Amino acid sequence: AQTVTQSQPEMSVQEAETVTLSCTYDTSESDYYLFWYKQPPSRQMILVIRQEAYKQQNATENRFSVNFQKAAKSFSLKISDSQLGDAAMYFCAYRSALSGSARQLTFGSGTQLTVLP
Amino acid sequence: GAVVSQHPSWVICKSGTSVKIECRSLDFQATTMFWYRQFPKKSLMLMATSNEGSKATYEQGVEKDKFLINHASLTLSTLTVTSAHPEDSSFYICSAPGQWSSYNSPLHFGNGTRLTVT
Numbered sequence: 001a002q003t004v005t006q007s008q009p010e011m012s013v014q015e016a017e018t019v020t021l022s023c024t025y026d027t028s029e030s031d032y033y034l035f036w037y038k039q040p041p042s043r044q045m046i047l048v049i050r051q052e053a054y055k056q057q058n059a060t061e062n063r064f065s066v067n068f069q070k071a072a073k074s075f076s077l078k079i080s081d082s083q084l085g086d087a088a089m090y091f092c093a094y095r096s097a098l099s100g101s102a103r104q105l106t107f108g109s110g111t112q113l114t115v116l117p
Numbered sequence: 118g119a120v121v122s123q124h125p126s127w128v129i130c131k132s133g134t135s136v137k138i139e140c141r142s143l144d145f146q147a148t149t150m151f152w153y154r155q156f157p158k159k160s161l162m163l164m165a166t167s168n169e170g171s172k173a174t175y176e177q178g179v180e181k182d183k184f185l186i187n188h189a190s191l192t193l194s195t196l197t198v199t200s201a202h203p204e205d206s207s208f209y210i211c212s213a214p215g216q217w218s219s220y221n222s223p224l225h226f227g228n229g230t231r232l233t234v235t
Contacts, residue, residue: 035223043155043208045226091160103214104151105224107160 002027002094006108013082014116020067021077021111023092031097034068034075035105040088048090051075053097079113087115120144123211123227130201130234138196138230140211146191147213151224152184155208164209167194201234208232 003026013019025034036048051059051068058066063080079086089112093105120143130136140150148169153161165175165186173186183205185197194213198205208231212224 043210043229045161045210045212045224047223050223089158103149103224104163104166105161105212106163109160110158112158 002029002032002096002106004092004094004106004108006090006092006111008111009109010112010114012114012116013079015082015084017082018078018080019082019113021079021090021092021113023075023077023108025073025075025092025094025108027073027094027096029096029098033095033097034066035093035095036064036066036075036077037091037093037107038086038088039091039110045091049077082115084115084117087113089113121147121211121213121225121227123230125230126228127231128233130232132202132234133200135197135199136201136232138198138209138211138232140194140196140213140227142192142213142225145213147194148191150188150194150211150213152186152194152196153210153212155210155229157208161210164196169194198232201232203234206232206234 005024032053034051038046038048049059049061049064065078067076089110091110092108122141124139150167152164154164155161164179165173167173167186167188169188175181188194210229211227
């Protein structure tokens with residue numbers, strides 16, 4: 001079974017600064033997908049960024065980028081120019097790419113990000 | 118974009134009663150839906166996978182008789198918490214892959230249901 005670990009229960013960042021959220025995972029599979037989701041106080045799950053394991057290039061989405069280290073099984077999220085609206089719980093998630101596997105996500109325990117004005 | 122509607126958004130019920138939560142895919146067909154449970158400031162834990170036209174698949178430790186799942190059509194899955202007790206109080210979220218989604222496509226999440234059992 002796959003596991004996802006987020007070792008930072010809480011993080012804070014000053015507005016306009018950069019913060020990195022950590023995520024490691026454990027799997028025996030070679031092909032899979034990784035995601036970062038954001039859950040604001042409304043509790044709606046919002047996709048932030050995704051990464052295919054077969055791609056060496058790190059994914060980027062505007063101010064959000066990842067550092068994907070497949071050998072180390074690490075998938076950190078960097079938020080640049082942090083904004084007050086970035087404050088939320090962030091979840092790292094794993095999905096198997098095995099043919100025929102269900103498409104559920106396995107989530108990490110989350111990191112609560114506070115953005116300080 | 119694909120939308121998943123979950124209803125109700127919050128519900129309070131008395132201990133011993135049953136509560137039904139609905140999850141609908143509004144603009145796509147969902148042969149599979151996932152039901153997650155989330156405790157305050159905790160992660161989402163997969164409870165079960167509902168499959169249209171067949172029985173749901175439950176995760177280890179989830180009571181099938183307490184959490185009844187029915188995937189009645191390609192757009193509707195329901196979770197019924199039977200004989201609810203205060204320990205069932207939680208936040209329940211449904212999600213579904215898009216109809217034509219590939220494995221790297223994100224899941225579409227409902228807005229969740231906050232259940233409080235008194």
